[in-house]
Amino acid sequence: MLVKDIMKTDVITLTANATVEEALHLLQKNHIRHIPIINESNHVIGIISDRDVRDASPSFLEEHNNRGGILTRTIKEIMSTPVVTTHPYEFFEEVASIFYQKEFACLPVVRDKQLVGIVTEKDMLYAFIQLTGTHSPSTQLEIKVPDQIGGVLSDVCQYFTKRxxxxxxxxxxxxxxxxxxxxxxxxxxxxxxxxxxxKDFQNTDYQILYPYWEDNHEF
Incomplete structure (x- = not known):
């Protein structure tokens, strides 16, 4: 599965000269947590999150005694930069590794330096559900097998084919x-x-870990 298959293409963006008030309005109105910041060429130059706005507020309050002072500040003063991005033809698994290692909540998707989409933690979780098939009526089996080259997967699959x-x-x-x-x-x-x-697996060298056999009294 590729990033292009799970990313959102209707990306809400702002420019660096937009205000904190504009960012708050878009975050709340669209129920989103991140907004990529772009320049006139549609290049990603930063990103802002609801957390950025919250974290920046105390420092602004030290300089401004009213909320209006905070809201009129520009995004470029609190946005995160540089921005890690991904490509629409990157594999889902590779991007998942970036999310885990960097503890990111979203990644802008860029092609030819142009912003073309965004992928979030929720998108990644949905992709995982699709890949594992948990979105459709089905049953899960976990089978312990020897970790060897060739033969094991095809041998196990034949039991499902027979049924x-x-x-x-x-x-x-x-x-x-x-x-x-x-x-x-x-x-x-x-x-x-x-x-x-x-039960077909009961007389094989493969061990069913889940579901348990009733005969084994393991529930």
């Missing part, structure tokens, strides 16, 4: 605590009764 069960999504994660010998395959399958295929 004529559609696989909505599949991904993997390391077996805690960081066991290099095994990994966990997470399947989301299109059935509300997974027990027949779960």
């Amino acid at each position: 004529n069960i559609k696989i909505v999504s599949v991904y993997s994660y390391p077996d805690p605590p960081k066991d290099v010998v095994y990994k966990i395959l997470v399947f989301r399958i299109q059935t509300m009764n997974p027990m027949p295929v779960v």
